[in-house]
Every structure is written in C-alpha cells, then in structure tokens.
Amino acid sequence: MKAVHIDASRSYDVLIGGGLLSEAGARVRDLLHPAACMLAADDRVFALYGGKVRSSLESAGIRTEVWTFPHGEASKTLATYGELLEAMCAARITRTDLVVALGGGVTGDMAGFAAATYQRGIRFVQIPTTLLAMVDSSVGGKTAVDLTHGKNMAGAFCQPSLVLCDIETLSTLPPEEYACGCAEIIKYAMISSAGFFDSLERTPISEQTEEVIARCVEIKRDYVMKDEFDTGERIFLNFGHTFGHAIESASGFAVLHGEGVAMGMAAITRAAVRRGICPPETAERLCALLEKYHLPTETGYSAEELVSAALSDKKAQGETIRLVLPRRIGECFVERIRKEEIPDWMADGGIGKAEGKGRTE
Ligand code: NAD
Numbered sequence: 036m037k038a039v040h041i042d043a044s045r046s047y048d049v050l051i052g053g054g055l056l057s058e059a060g061a062r063v064r065d066l067l068h069p070a071a072c073m074l075a076a077d078d079r080v081f082a083l084y085g086g087k088v089r090s091s092l093e094s095a096g097i098r099t100e101v102w103t104f105p106h107g108e109a110s111k112t113l114a115t116y117g118e119l120l121e122a123m124c125a126a127r128i129t130r131t132d133l134v135v136a137l138g139g140g141v142t143g144d145m146a147g148f149a150a151a152t153y154q155r156g157i158r159f160v161q162i163p164t165t166l167l168a169m170v171d172s173s174v175g176g177k178t179a180v181d182l183t184h185g186k187n188m189a190g191a192f193c194q195p196s197l198v199l200c201d202i203e204t205l206s207t208l209p210p211e212e213y214a215c216g217c218a219e220i221i222k223y224a225m226i227s228s229a230g231f232f233d234s235l236e237r238t239p240i241s242e243q244t245e246e247v248i249a250r251c252v253e254i255k256r257d258y259v260m261k262d263e264f265d266t267g268e269r270i271f272l273n274f275g276h277t278f279g280h281a282i283e284s285a286s287g288f289a290v291l292h293g294e295g296v297a298m299g300m301a302a303i304t305r306a307a308v309r310r311g312i313c314p315p316e317t318a319e320r321l322c323a324l325l326e327k328y329h330l331p332t333e334t335g336y337s338a339e340e341l342v343s344a345a346l347s348d349k350k351a352q353g354e355t356i357r358l359v360l361p362r363r364i365g366e367c368f369v370e371r372i373r374k375e376e377i378p379d380w381m382a383d384g385g386i387g388k389a390e391g392k393g394r395t396e
C-alpha cells in the first residue's frame with residue numbers, strides 16, 4: 036500500500052492499495068470517530084460495492100444511512116444535490132457525523148459539495164472507484180455540481196478528511212471509463228514530468244497501477260499545496276480542460292470528461308505546434324500515447340459550437356481567458372488571451388476538422 040500525505044487547509048492521507056473497502060469502517064472510526072454517516076453512491080457503484088462498504092462501516096459501530104442516485108454526469112445537478120441534503124436531514128446526520136462518497140468523480144464532487152454546505156460544513160471521506168477519481172477528483176478539495184450554463188458552476192473548496200483508493204475496484208470499470216483516467220494521468224505527465232511521460236510510453240498503466248496513482252496524487256498535491264484556492268498555479272491541472280469542457284458540454288455529456296480532456300489536450304498542443312510554441316514531436320508523442328489508451332484526439336465540433344461553452348469556463352477572467360500551453364513534453368506555461376482569439380486557437384488546433392464529433396454517433 037502507498038500513502039500520500041496532503042497538507043492543505045485540512046491535512047489528510049490518500050491511501051492507495053488493495054482491500055481498502057473492507058478496512059474502510061475501522062480506518063474511518065479510528066481517525067474520525069463519527070457516530071453516523073451518510074454513504075452516498077450512484078446506483079451502479081452501490082450495486083457493486085455498497086454492501087461491502089456499508090457492512091464495514093456498520094461493523095465498526097458507525098450508524099450508516101444510504102443515499103443513491105442514477106449514475107452519470109446528468110445527475111450532477113442542484114436538484115440531485117438538494118435531494119442528498121434532504122436525505123441527510125431526514126437521517127439526522129449531525130455536524131460531528133460524516134459523508135462517505137463511494138464512486139467516481141460525479142459522486143465525489145456532489146457528495147463533497149453536500150458535505151461542504153450541510154449545516155455550514157461537515158467532514159467527508161472519499162472512496163473513489165474510478166481511475167479518474169483516484170488520480171484526480173477525490174484529491175484537492177474541489178467540490179461542485181453543474182448548472183445549465185456550464186460544468187461545476189456551483190461548488191466549494193472543501194478538503195476531504197481521508198481518501199481510500201482501493202485499486203481492486205478498477206477490475207469492474209468499463210474500458211471507456213478506465214481510458215478517461217488514463218487521459219488525466221497523461222495530463223499530469225504533460226504538465227510536470229518528461230520522465231513520467233517516458234515511463235507511461237514504456238510500461239502500460241495497468242502494470243504499474245499503485246505507483247502511477249501515487250505519482251499523480253503527489254503531482255496534484257504539490258499544485259494544491261501551492262495554490263489550494265485556484266488563484267494561480269493550480270490552473271496547470273486544467274491543461275486541455277478549456278476546450279475539453281466545451282466539447283463535453285456541447286455533446287450533452289455524451290462525450291465523457293476524460294475523452295473531452297484528451298481531445299482538448301491534443302487540440303491545444305496542435306495549436307501550440309502551429310504557432311511555433313512547441314516542436315511537432317510534442318503533439319506526435321502526446322497523440323500516440325492518447326491513442327494507445329483508445330482516447331480520441333480529434334473532434335468534429337466546430338469552433339462556433341464550442342466557443343460559448345469555452346467562454347463560460349471558470350478560467351475566463353473579464354475579457355480574457357487563461358490557456359495552459361505546452362512548451363515541450365513535461366513542461367507547460369500559462370498565457371492570457373483575449374476571448375475573441377479563441378476561435379483562431381481552436382482552428383489552429385484542428386477543431387471541427389474531424390468527421391465525427393465524439394461519442395454522439
Ligand atoms: P462518474 O462518477 O460518472 O463514473 C463513471 C461511471 O463509472 C459511472 O457510470 C459509474 O457508475 C461507473 N463506475 C464507477 N466506478 C466503477 C467501478 N469500479 N466499476 C464499474 N463501474 C464504475 O465519472 P468519473 O469519470 O469518475 O468523474 C467525472 C467527474 O469528475 C466529472 O463530473 C468531472 O467534472 C469531475 N472531476 C472533478 C475533479 C475535481 O478536482 N473535483 C477533477 C476531475 C474531474
């Protein structure tokens with residue numbers, strides 16, 4: 036098992052290994068001593084792992100109430116979040132109790148936001164079950180729901196008290212969801228380490244699961260500890276996300292988050308090559324690695340279809356938007372551009388040139 040310690044406004048450990056679902060109850064009891072918890076999961080994840088986690092929590096003497104919702108990004112709404120808050124009231128969850136978020140990023144973001152706001156804030160534990168949630172969304176304290184105007188438009192910074200990544204849960208993950216986690220892993224390598232990128236080219240992620248997750252969590256920890264509230268350097272974690280979020284939104288979330296990020300990273304890197312910011316080799320190696328994990332690198336959405344979604348991105352500030360651009364594999368920088376320049380950047384990235392749009396056909 037590996038452990039990564041994070042010192043942010045709340046300090047906590049991220050534990051990575053096998054068998055952690057069964058140990059969840061004892062670990063939560065010994066660390067946090069709650070009388071009760073609300074176990075939140077989507078219907079799919081609850082059917083697979085809810086029973087095991089519930090019995091582990093109950094065996095540790097923690098009264099465990101369960102709340103489930105239909106899986107998928109379409110559930111990450113104010114309405115579903117409101118239902119969870121009401122369920123917590125009905126279950127008499129108090130300020131010394133806990134929320135336990137079991138599942139992917141949708142569950143973690145939404146249950147985390149409920150914990151951040153219920154009775155002005157209670158503690159929560161993340162038990163991520165997707166590769167994407169293990170390497171990214173369960174760590175760092177961004178919690179949110181989507182609004183009709185865009186992704187993650189209502190939310191709060193709130194760090195978890197413990198993160199338990201049980202890598203055995205990855206065995207049931209559908210391949211396209213596994214690939215989404217790989218997209219975020221490739222993102223970490225692109226922004227911070229040519230050596231890590233080389234190792235992903237050399238050895239499949241599935242053959243180094245614990246090490247790769249721990250490496251990504253360490254990279255994210257370093258950005259979060261420098262800029263927990265996302266006013267500066269944390270923006271590097273959004274490499275590929277400005278165009279990626281726009282593609283995801285334009286598809287009505289038929290394009291998965293990681294797929295959007297893959298297309299977004301490929302597009303912004305092609306644009307950087309075209310503008311002489313990075314060498315062609317950077318885009319070639321990035322696209323080859325994304326394709327190795329069956330991730331899309333092109334989209335047929337036109338710039339017109341994507342621009343308004345890109346402009347409502349949270350990286351927009353006044354009349355400008357910050358883009359994370361690659362200088363080479365393992366090194367990025369931030370450039371502020373005027374909003375009206377976005378269509379040109381998209382055109383340079385080849386956006387709109389592919390025949391398909393992503394997972395819509
Ligand atoms: P998700 O939570 O929807 O999970 C993907 C699918 O996999 C769901 O259908 C779920 O039921 C299923 N699933 C989960 N675990 C499984 C398992 N072990 N076996 C079988 N099926 C399983 O999505 P996600 O990709 O985990 O997360 C995407 C979300 O995370 C987006 O909303 C994105 O905005 C958010 N996100 C947040 C942050 C952050 O810092 N907070 C970072 C990145 C992404």
Ligand code: GLY
Pocket residue numbers: 171175177265269272273
């Ligand atoms: N996933 C982006 C961040 O946590 O800042």
